[in-house]
Amino acid sequence: MERKVMKALKLMGLTDYQAAAYTAMVSLVSAGASEAAKASGIPRSRIYEVLRQLSDRGFVEVERGKPLRYHVVPPAEVFRREKRRIMKELDEAMHQLRRTYEDQVARVPAPVWLIHGQEKIMKKELEIISRTRSELKMRMGFIFRGELRELRPAIERIVDRGADVRIMAPEDLDLPCEVRVVSMPPVRMFVRDSGEMMWIFSRFTPEGSPIPETAMGIWNQYPEIAENYSRIFDSIWYGKSNGGTGGI
Numbered sequence: 001m002e003r004k005v006m007k008a009l010k011l012m013g014l015t016d017y018q019a020a021a022y023t024a025m026v027s028l029v030s031a032g033a034s035e036a037a038k039a040s041g042i043p044r045s046r047i048y049e050v051l052r053q054l055s056d057r058g059f060v061e062v063e064r065g066k067p068l069r070y071h072v073v074p075p076a077e078v079f080r081r082e083k084r085r086i087m088k089e090l091d092e093a094m095h096q097l098r099r100t101y102e103d104q105v106a107r108v109p110a111p112v113w114l115i116h117g118q119e120k121i122m123k124k125e126l127e128i129i130s131r132t133r134s135e136l137k138m139r140m141g142f143i144f145r146g147e148l149r150e151l152r153p154a155i156e157r158i159v160d161r162g163a164d165v166r167i168m169a170p171e172d173l174d175l176p177c178e179v180r181v182v183s184m185p186p187v188r189m190f191v192r193d194s195g196e197m198m199w200i201f202s203r204f205t206p207e208g209s210p211i212p213e214t215a216m217g218i219w220n221q222y223p224e225i226a227e228n229y230s231r232i233f234d235s236i237w238y239g240k241s242n243g244g245t246g247g248i
Contacts, residue, residue: 012082014057017042021050022059025072032067113219118144118212121200124219126150128192132158132165137233138190139182140169142202142210151175166237180237186210194230195223 002023009019017040024040025031031039037047051070054060059078063069115121122144129136129151136158155165156176165177173179186208188200199218202210220226 012078012086014059017046017050018054018057018059021047022054022072025054025060025070026075028072030069030071032069036070112221115198115217115219116215118202118210118215121198121215121217122147122150124217125190125198125200126154128190128196128198128219129154129158131196132161132163132192134162134193135164136166136190136192137230137237138165138167139184139188139233140167140173141184141188142186142204143169143173144210144212144215148173148175166233168233168237182236189229191226191230191233194227196221197226197229 005023006016006019009022010016014022020040021036021042024036028035028039033047033051034044036042036051037044040047042050048068051060051062055062055070058081059073061071061073063071115124136155152175159165159176167173167175167177167179168182168184169179170181170184172181186202186204189197191197197220199220201216201218202212203214204210
């Protein structure tokens with residue numbers, strides 16, 4: 001338990017001495033520097049500087065006087081504040097790296113990748129959906145177990161941003177977009193903004209369920225190919241009535 005506490009405090013950016021001093025102060029609640037040094041095992045020559053650093057970080061409060069006295073800031077307050085700070089920093093870093101990634105991904109010399117397994121395919125699928133700016137077209141010839149639960153909020157977010165999402169499937173799906181029932185083979189395809197697409201294939205059990213470990217995705221970033229399949233999707237969507245046979 002003590003190791004976990006020290007690890008958590010270090011995740012907040014505390015040094016070994018700072019983490020030891022804060023842990024000691026939690027047990028003391030209020031103490032002078034000499035008491036904190038004894039409880040934490042920190043040399044007395046260092047304890048004043050360590051406690052000053054903790055005060056600057058908002059982990060302890062200093063009561064002025066002779067001698068100085070230190071009062072610990074309650075752990076619940078500290079952890080709430082630090083979690084908010086860490087999450088904010090992680091979100092900012094994620095958005096920065098994501099922008100960089102999305103700017104560079106289309107410049108890969110041979111932008112075709114094979115992705116194996118249901119978990120990796122679904123992660124890539126959600127990633128591509130999140131990049132949708134104007135339109136997403138999907139042909140859902142089969143559905144992985146639990147996939148609709150993951151797709152629903154992802155689609156809802158891009159629809160709220162104004163994206164046009166259209167789905168063709170062999171049965172009606174409870175998703176926050178327009179779904180058209182169309183007879184089709186058990187193959188998946190979706191196209192994002194006519195510039196990025198993925199084909200998804202799988203083997204199936206005798207009952208017709210996809211076998212997760214056999215699933216394979218072909219992620220294609222050639223705009224010319226994606227645009228061509230986007231046009232084919234439109235020709236089926238607008239050119240055939242519900243229940244027609246999809247030809248993609």
